[in-house]
Amino acid sequence: MPRTGPHHSQPWRFVVVHSDGAKAALADAMAQRWREDLERDGTPGDRIAELTDASRSRLRSAPALVLGCVTDDGLDHYPDAARRAAEAGMALLSLGAAVQNLMLAATETGLATCWVAAPIFCPDEARRALDLPPDWAPRALVMVGRPDPGYTPRPREAADLRRLSTRR
Secondary structure: OOOOOHHHOOOEEEEEEOOHHHHHHHHHHHHHHHHHHHHHHOOOHHHHHHHHHHHHHHHHHOOEEEEEEEOOOOOOOOOOHHHHHHHHHHHHHHHHHHHHHHHHHHHHOOOEEEEEOHHHHOHHHHHHHOOOOOOOEEEEEEEEEOOOOOOOOOOOOOOOHHHHHOOO
16 A cells, blocks of 8 residues: 555554444444533433444444544654644644545445544544554544435535635
8 A cells, every 4th residue: 555644654544343243342432422522521321322322323333334543653753742642633634635535436336435434532542442553543443334225414504615715
């Protein structure tokens, strides 16, 4: 695979999760963390159960999950916090581009995808659930399966490119 990240690096790794046991472990670990966060937020218990049960069900029933993790492989190491933060930001941007490419490639082959943000809120739980190396930081999750013929996407406003490209 070509090195397409910062400094011609590949500071990300993908983990394909397809066994029922691994999907359940990941879904349960992330749901537990979300439950704890929602409890701290003061969310009513019945709403917490509704949200976490639905999340677990979606993840467990997906034919495959692809977990995107950031690493520091190939990144520069600086002594100052500002440049270290810039390197970390570049790695995360690179993962985002890689996730989008994965989703586009899946669509081209007739598969459907859905990007789930949950791992960015609970990277330690996701890492432990799948027994990943300590330097892999889970940041994105893509559900992959067959398109639902009954699915109707939400309406979205068209982007006004004139407004985005105006310079004064």
